[in-house]
Amino acid sequence: MPLKNMNLPNTRRLATRLVATALLCWGSLAQAQLSIEITGAGANQIPVAIADFGGDAGSGRALTTVVRGDLERSGLFKLVDTGGAALTESSPIDFGAWKARGADALSAGSLGRSPDGRMEARFRLYDVNRQSNLGGAAYLTATPQLRAAGHRIADYIYEKLTGERGVFSTRIAYVLKSGGRYELQIADSDGQNAQTALVSREPIISPAWSPDGSRIAYVSFENKKPIIFVHSLATGKRQVVANFKGSNSAPAWSPDGSRLAIVLTKDGSSQVYTIGAGGGSPMRLTSSAGIDTEPQFSPDGAYVYFTSDRGGSPQIYRVSASGGSPERVTFEGSYNVSPRPSPDGKSLAFIARREGRFQLAIMDLSSRQVQVLSDSYKDESPSFAPNSRMIVLATEVGGRGVLSAVSADGRIKQRLSVAAGDVREPAWGPFTK
Helix, strand or coil, X not given: CCCCCCCCCCCCCCCCCCCCEECCCCCCECCCCCEEEECCCCCCXXXXXXXXXXXXXXXXXXXXXXXXXXXHHHCCEEECCCCCCEECCCCCCCHHHHHHCCCCEEEEEEEEECCCCCEEEEEEEEECCCCEEEEEEEEEECHHHHHHHHHHHHHHHHHHHHCCCCCCCCEEEEEEXXXXXXXXXXXXXXXXXXXXXXXXXXXXXXXXXXCCCCEEEEEECCCCCCEEEEEEXXXXXXXEEECCCCCEEEEEECCCCCEEEEEECCCCCCEEEEEECCCCCCEECCCCCCCEEEEEECCCCCEEEEEECCCCCCEEEEEECCCCCCEECCCCCCCEEEEEECCCCCEEEEEEEECCEEEEEEEECCCCCEEECCCCCECEEXXXXXXXXXXXXXXXECCEEEEEEEECCXXXXXXXXXXXXXXXXXXXXXXXX
C-alpha cells in the first residue's frame, strides 16, 4: 500500500463495499487491446529488411507484420523498404541489391504446413555487408498462435543483431478500469492478444509476476479489505496468501519463487514482512516508527529494497533479506518512492518528485548517479522488462490513465493506451521457456 498522508501519485480512495466479483477462465478474450505509439528512437538504428514470408500468402503477411512491428517498436531498428519482395529461407540472396537498398541485415522465410497440420515458420537471417548467414530457426505453431511465432522470430533477430535477449515473447499484466469495473489483464508485449484473468467491482492493485511466469500475485479488495492472492494463469485457480488483521499489500516475489515480500499492518503501522508463496507465518523484516512499504527483492535475492519515511521524508532503503539494519539508498531530493531493481542488478528505477512532478528516475547502482527518464508529471508503478532494456510505467494524459514505456537510457519512448478506460498497475512478465 502507498505511504499514508504523503500524497503519493498512486494514492486512491478505494471503495470497500463489495458489489460483485467474478473469476474468469484464463483464455477469455478481452474486448480492449493496448495500442502503442512510438515517440522516440535509439541513437544508432540498425537498418534491417524483413522480406515477406513466402508460402501461405495471408498468414505470411500476418506473420511478417508481427516481426516488423516488434523490431520497429523497439526503437533500435530502421526497417528498410523491401518493395513487397517475398523471399523464402532457401532463396538465393542478391546481397548487392539489398546493400543498395540500405540494409545491413536481411530476414527471409516461409510459412507452410507441417505433416501434423500445424503451421511451420522457417527463416534465415543474413549479414548483408559480410554476405554471410547469421543463422535461422523453424517454429511449429497452431494457426491461432501464429503471433507467438512472430514474436519468437523477432526475438531471434533482436538477439543476433544487438547481443541482448529480446523481450517480444514476454507478456505485460495491467489493471484496466472502465466505469466501476476492474479487470486484471495479460497482454503480449506489443499490447495485443489481451486476456482477462480477473474481473471485479472492487479495486485490484499491485500485480506481480512469479519468476517462472506461471502465477501472478496481486491485492484484491473484493472481501471489503486488501487481501493478497496468488493466481495460477494456467488453471485460473487462486489462493489467499495473506489475510491478516488490517491491510495486506504490495506483494513482490523472491527470485527463486519460494517467498513473497509483503506489507502488513497487523502489528501497527505498515511494515515489511516475508511469507511463503503458499502462505504461512510471516517473518518481520523491518521495524520502524514510520511507514515501510513497496518492497522489492534484488535480483540475487540478497536484499529487499523498500520505501520508508523513517527519516522524515519518503526515501528508498534496502535491508538484508534475512533481516538486519537497513541502509538508505536515495539521497537526492526529498521524495523518492517505488524502488524497482533492474533484472541485471545494475540499476534501480524509482519515482522521484521534482518541482511538484512525479517522474520516473533511474540510478546507476555502482556510481549512484541519477537520471530522470520521463517528462510527465504523474508517473507511478515502474516495471523493468526482463532484459533490463525498457521500463513500463503508469502515467496520466488528459485525465486518463495510460501506460508508457521508456528505455533505460531515456532515448526510446512509447505510449500504450486503451480506448475503453484507464490503464494502471503495469507489471512486465519474465522470460519464459
